[in-house]
Amino acid sequence: MEEIRVRIAPSPSGNLHVGTARTALFNYLFAKKNNGKFVLRIEDTDAERTSQAYIDNIFDSLKALGLNWDEGPDVGGPYGPYTQSERFDIYPKYVQELLDKGFAYECFCTPEELEAEKEEATKNKQAYVYSKKCENLTEAEKEKLRAEGRKPAIRFSVSKAQKAFHDSPIIHFEDLVKGDLHQDTSLIGDFVIMKSNGAPTYNFAVVIDDMLMKISHIIRGEDHISNTFKQILIYEALGAEVPKFGHLGMILAPDRSKLSKRHGATAVSEFVEKGYLTEALINFVALLGWSPSDSNEIKSLEEIAQDFRIHEVSSSNSIFEYDKLNWMNGQYIKKMDIKALTKLAKPFLAKYDLSELTEEQLEKVIAATREPITVLSDLTNDVAYFFGKDIVYEEGVKEANIDTEQAQTILKYFDSQLDSYDFDNEEKLHEQLADFRAYFKEQGIKPKVTMWTVRAALTGRTHGADMGVILEVLGKDKVKYRIEKAIV
Numbered sequence: 001m002e003e004i005r006v007r008i009a010p011s012p013s014g015n016l017h018v019g020t021a022r023t024a025l026f027n028y029l030f031a032k033k034n035n036g037k038f039v040l041r042i043e044d045t046d047a048e049r050t051s052q053a054y055i056d057n058i059f060d061s062l063k064a065l066g067l068n069w070d071e072g073p074d075v076g077g078p079y080g081p082y083t084q085s086e087r088f089d090i091y092p093k094y095v096q097e098l099l100d101k102g103f104a105y106e107c108f109c110t111p112e113e114l115e116a117e118k119e120e121a122t123k124n125k126q127a128y129v130y131s132k133k134c135e136n137l138t139e140a141e142k143e144k145l146r147a148e149g150r151k152p153a154i155r156f157s158v159s160k161a162q163k164a165f166h167d168s169p170i171i172h173f174e175d176l177v178k179g180d181l182h183q184d185t186s187l188i189g190d191f192v193i194m195k196s197n198g199a200p201t202y203n204f205a206v207v208i209d210d211m212l213m214k215i216s217h218i219i220r221g222e223d224h225i226s227n228t229f230k231q232i233l234i235y236e237a238l239g240a241e242v243p244k245f246g247h248l249g250m251i252l253a254p255d256r257s258k259l260s261k262r263h264g265a266t267a268v269s270e271f272v273e274k275g276y277l278t279e280a281l282i283n284f285v286a287l288l289g290w291s292p293s294d295s296n297e298i299k300s301l302e303e304i305a306q307d308f309r310i311h312e313v314s315s316s317n318s319i320f321e322y323d324k325l326n327w328m329n330g331q332y333i334k335k336m337d338i339k340a341l342t343k344l345a346k347p348f349l350a351k352y353d354l355s356e357l358t359e360e361q362l363e364k365v366i367a368a369t370r371e372p373i374t375v376l377s378d379l380t381n382d383v384a385y386f387f388g389k390d391i392v393y394e395e396g397v398k399e400a401n402i403d404t405e406q407a408q409t410i411l412k413y414f415d416s417q418l419d420s421y422d423f424d425n426e427e428k429l430h431e432q433l434a435d436f437r438a439y440f441k442e443q444g445i446k447p448k449v450t451m452w453t454v455r456a457a458l459t460g461r462t463h464g465a466d467m468g469v470i471l472e473v474l475g476k477d478k479v480k481y482r483i484e485k486a487i488v
Helices: 018-033 052-064 091-101 111-123 139-147 158-165 202-212 222-237 268-274 278-286 301-307 322-335 338-349 359-369 378-382 397-401 405-420 426-441 447-459 467-486
Strands: 005-008 037-040 104-107 153-156 170-175 179-184 191-194 217-221 244-248
Touching: 005 018, 005 217, 018 037, 018 052, 018 217, 018 244, 018 268, 018 278, 018 301, 052 268, 091 104, 091 153, 091 191, 091 202, 091 222, 153 222, 158 222, 170 222, 170 244, 179 222, 191 202, 202 222, 217 222, 222 244, 268 278, 278 301, 278 322, 338 359, 338 378, 359 378, 359 467, 397 447, 405 426, 405 447, 405 467, 426 447, 426 467, 447 467
Parallel strands: 005 037, 217 244
Antiparallel strands: 104 153, 153 191, 170 179
């Protein structure tokens, strides 16, 4: 039985996009489900767009999501590590093999000549296909062109490969996701596999890399379908086994347009910076085109891997529903161990002096404020009143809940009771607050109105953490200071 080997091969021309992360995830899940290997290869042949910062971002984002590769940069292994730009010395050998077999030829056409061909096709309302004018040049003609200073590119002869390996110009392959796919090779045209400067093109380099790395299954976005037919022909021309292909539908924005920054975060690192938990993000991304067998959508990466089946992946496009991601992230925040959550929350509280609170108090604060939040960055605002001496009133709160005669009566009475409150015992504080509400209820004031007044004086808002937690964490001195400052 062949070893299952899959790969993710991102181009470091930007931070890791959530679409690439989904492709990486499905490859990872397929490998784990089938006891295979998940390989990472950096396709950095575009020197102008490549950045080390982007390479580092790819590494960091995959690791943060738990998508640890078995081979590739930082890991090694029998076929790694892999960086495409460091493999340029490998490709000429296989170009020469195709030349020797007659499946490739030198092309001396200038950019201007090729552009003229394209313009002629456009003028005649035809799809452009290279004219093959260089395929049958004699050696004398080639030497003359070289003498003119022309350096040839190498083109792959689609028609020769098709005739050698297929009975019909229409070639088929069975896609793991989309089923039977086919294309008329006469519409492809002979394509360049090596540029005149000696650099391999994508469609050639990717075949050589996947062949040498013994990749058995290639799972990628459906935007690569048109490339697949070219790559199949190259595999066959080299006498290599053709891997199995699976093409995933695109990820679209809620308005069904291409997902872009105008819709919100699109890079994995952007989601992390906004306070999304990587466990929630990877769980959500897994549901973009795949559904668990038991309909339970909240699953760990390990649970998803056990349940994953590539043939059950939808062939349709998926909608990136930010609202659903927010809901899911909120569920993870609610269930997360409080110590671990507090550790993750600290970067979002950097504007505050955390030394004001003990670690135990900070955990109490996070536990008391995490219920309604969807992302960790919400905490920055939601915990503000636990820090510093003074507070900032939300709009309208002071006028409605502090400045009235009734509110002033409530605050003065509350202030008179503070010396009897047990600020070291949250349970006792709840009992004392209950007595405080009951006192004003007897006077016809609703309990929520009573507590809104006290909460407003202590926090500047009428909603937030449990009042017992607020009193205990703030402590008597800070509580008394804020109450008395609110009293006119």
